[in-house]
Amino acid sequence: xxxxxxxxxxxxxxxxxxxxxxxxxxxxxxxxxxxxxxxxxxxxxxxxxxxxxxxxxxxxxxxxxxxxxxxxxxxxxxxxxxxxxxxxxxxxxxxxxxxxxxxxxxxxxxxxxxxxxxxxxxxxxxxxxxxxxxxxxxxxxxxxxxxxxxxxxxxxxxxxxxxxxxxxxxxxxxxxxxxxxxxxxxxxxxxxxxxxxxxxxxxxxxxxxxxxxxxxxxxxxxxxxxxxxxxxxxxxxxxxxxxxxxxxxxxxxxxxxxxxxxxxxxxxx
Numbered sequence: 001x002x003x004x005x006x007x008x009x010x011x012x013x014x015x016x017x018x019x020x021x022x023x024x025x026x027x028x029x030x031x032x033x034x035x036x037x038x039x040x041x042x043x044x045x046x047x048x049x050x051x052x053x054x055x056x057x058x059x060x061x062x063x064x065x066x067x068x069x070x071x072x073x074x075x076x077x078x079x080x081x082x083x084x085x086x087x088x089x090x091x092x093x094x095x096x097x098x099x100x101x102x103x104x105x106x107x108x109x110x111x112x113x114x115x116x117x118x119x120x121x122x123x124x125x126x127x128x129x130x131x132x133x134x135x136x137x138x139x140x141x142x143x144x145x146x147x148x149x150x151x152x153x154x155x156x157x158x159x160x161x162x163x164x165x166x167x168x169x170x171x172x173x174x175x176x177x178x179x180x181x182x183x184x185x186x187x188x189x190x191x192x193x194x195x196x197x198x199x200x201x202x203x204x205x206x207x208x209x210x211x212x213x214x215x216x217x218x219x220x221x222x223x224x225x226x227x228x229x230x231x232x233x234x235x236x237x238x239x240x241x242x243x244x245x246x247x248x249x250x251x252x253x254x255x256x257x258x259x260x261x262x263x264x265x266x267x268x269x
Contacts, residue, residue, distance in 0.1 A: 001241075002245075002258060003029065003030055003031045003258075004033045004034065004258045004259070005026075006033070006035030006095075006151075007095060007196065007198075007230045008034065008035065008037060008230075008231040009037065009039070010022065010057070012053050012056065013038035013039040013049045013053070014039065014047040014232060015231070015232045016232060017233060017234045019036055019061060022036075022237065023068060023072060024234075025237050026072060029237065029238060032072070032073060032260075033073040033074070033075065033258065033261075034074055034075070035075035035076075035077045036057075036061050036074070036076060037077040037078055038054075038079065039078075039081065040054065040081065040087055041084070041087070042081050042083070042084035044084075045100070045109075047099075054089075058076065061074065061076040073260060073261055075092040075093060077091055077092055077094060078091045078095070079094075079153060080095065080147070081100060082098045082100075083100050083101075083102065083139075093149070094147070094148060094149035094151070095150075095151045095152075096144060096147040096151065096152055096153060097153030098110070098136060098139050098153075098157065099111060101139045102139075103120075103124040103125065103135065104124055106124070108120045110136055110157055110158050110160070111157055113161070114161035114165075114167075117161055121167070129167050130168060130174035133158055133175050133178065134178045136157075137158070137178035138178060138181075138182075140182040140185075140186075141178075144185045144186050144191055145189065147191075150259070150264075151191060151193075151194050151226060152186040152192070152193050153196065154196040154198070155182060155183065155186070155193060155214065156209050159205075163205050163206065163207075170213065176213070179210075179214055179217075180217050183221060183223065184221055186223065187221045192225065192226045192257050193210065193218055193224065193225050194226055194227075194228050195208050195209070195215070195225045195228070195244055195248065196208055196209040197229050197230065197240040198228075198229060198230025198232070198236075198239075199230075200239060201230075201231075201233075201236040201239040201240070202232075207247070208240065208244055212247065212250075215248065215253075219251055219252040224255075225253060225256055226256060226258070226264075227241060245269055248269055249269050253269060255267060255268050256269060
């Protein structure tokens with residue numbers, strides 16, 4: 001149905017495959033468009049491209065755009081981390097994501113490991129996981145307010161390690177209130193909210209980001225969604241897409257967005 005993914009990572013950042021390998025897989029799947037979104041340069045983030053790698057990435061995607069222009073629409077994007085500067089390069093689109101939050105002068109990675117998360121909550125938030133979550137969602141909202149991005153990435157990434165042995169209750173108002181505020185900010189700013197299946201592919205979750213309760217809240221706000229796999233391996237380019245479409249219907253959505261070179265198009269569910 002979708003035949004597109006615009007959140008994909010290559011070996012220029014933390015993906016496994018070359019851009020051309022992903023293109024071949026997309027062609028095998030009958031894609032109409034494929035967007036590359038490697039992590040923009042950030043000196044504090046090991047997953048990010050270096051400035052040199054970012055320049056080579058831009059050149060390679062431009063080369064491939066020309067090579068495959070009659071077979072597949074390719075988009076040159078970037079996943080931007082909220083605490084990093086914006087590139088002056090004219091990307092086709094940006095995904096605005098929060099991977100780090102700031103506390104006591106430190107940048108804390110929210111998706112490194114469960115152990116690191118527990119330590120950060122103890123050390124920087126007085127062992128209060130809801131203060132930690134609030135800081136994360138407030139960082140999301142602040143990023144959306146200033147971002148030129150088209151898409152809000154994996155909005156509840158802070159829950160990455162929460163499913164099997166919860167660190168906090170995702171139904172607690174102390175969690176839901178700042179989460180819903182971040183959703184509302186994304187909607188007010190006109191960002192499409194990404195429904196991201198990447199944590200399913202990597203074995204951390206059994207539902208996408210955002211979780212069903214937040215998807216229902218997003219629907220009530222009149223938000224728009226775009227389905228992606230946050231692909232780090234060509235084997236997972238359409239991971240859980242069919243199930244995600246069913247979940248979106250169950251949450252009250254009637255359509256999803258697909259990004260093309262001339263903007264978003266709406267596809268019925």
